[in-house]
Amino acid sequence: MARKMGSHAEITGPRIHSAALGLFARHGYAAVSMRQIASEVGVQAGAIYQYTSDKQSLLFGLMDGHMDALLAAWSAVPVRPDPMARLRDFCEFHIRYHLDRPEAVFIAYMELRNLTPENFKVIEEKRRRYEASLTEILSAGVEREDFNLTDIHLTAMGIIAMLTGINTWFREDGRLDRRRVERIYWRLVRRMVTAG
Amino acid sequence: MARKMGSHAEITGPRIHSAALGLFARHGYAAVSMRQIASEVGVQAGAIYQYTSDKQSLLFGLMDGHMDALLAAWSAVPVRPDPMARLRDFCEFHIRYHLDRPEAVFIAYMELRNLTPENFKVIEEKRRRYEASLTEILSAGVEREDFNLTDIHLTAMGIIAMLTGINTWFREDGRLDRRRVERIYWRLVRRMVTAG
């Protein structure tokens, strides 16, 4: 069953996914038609169904792929035992990873309601696992008394919301570059977890 | 031109808006048809056009009304001169106001891309004004040296993202009630603005 063939056979599949990514991010899943996706790839609508069974599974594929890549990338970050250092790694990782993929991130947050219940559960569980990796850091820090927190879970939610929010306003040619944003946000997070 | 009339004349208009609010929040603007809205109100699709010229202006009306109400409600909060107290007022106001209107908040954040460019500008400007009211508090606190901040604008963005994020996970019957959430988040915000 190894894939054989055609010069464009290798290219059309990925191109459909990337066209869908861009269009879903710009206009929203419901507002984008299969014909729009197809025309962006330079193909007829029917051709898409050779790579995808459904419009729904096209969306799910994008979101699930994003979540898997996110979890894999975070797993690849070497674990430092010091909770403060680990928390810093998380913040920097999160900011960079999300700023590098604004479209996938946007879809992952905005199109949850367009997933079928079963697909939703899958994505939600992966998101939960990612968030859990942050609460584990916070727990470790609290246990060592490096962190001083009233509520670990709420702090985790607050941190993630704050960091992800960067994507809504950050512009590559804006007043501050990525590194500066990273540093400023890290200061904020560090303050959040340490007693004043 | 005072409105006269019909027992349901007084009721259908508002009912359309509230049906649209709920449906747009649940399924998204693009995924909701005029017929769905109408059937929720118990009316034919054509009847909606007696209260709204467009599907677009139905969305814009909801978002603009929400932003106006938000700005008005915040303006109604008495101004305390102490920046720390004022910041606390802002946080509590923001959390309460947003938790009270999850559907309108959801739409205001998610449906921006479905606005025409002109309508988008109007909403964006009102959001900017709301955010500016927070940066003003932070500026005042920095000037008095009550706050210690690396970047006022980024801090404001971080605070707002964190507070608004509550809406994504808060459940009225959850582990923590509103008051507790308010207090925990206020601690986080206070730490963010004061030197550690």
Place this chain on the structure above:
DNA sequence: GGTTGAACTGAACATCTGTTCAGTTACGGT
């Protein structure tokens, strides 16, 4: 050079879309 088979077309499908509008209904004012 003929055969295979994947990639793709183009038309068709049933249904849905936002919006309009000529009529019908029903009710307050006279």
Place this chain on the structure above:
DNA sequence: ACCGTAACTGAACAGATGTTCAGTTCAACC
């Protein structure tokens, strides 16, 4: 009792929707 008029219906419009599928194309293999 009748008028005026706002509210609403129901059908129609032109076009778009996701999806299917009988064909066509064309490069790779024997």
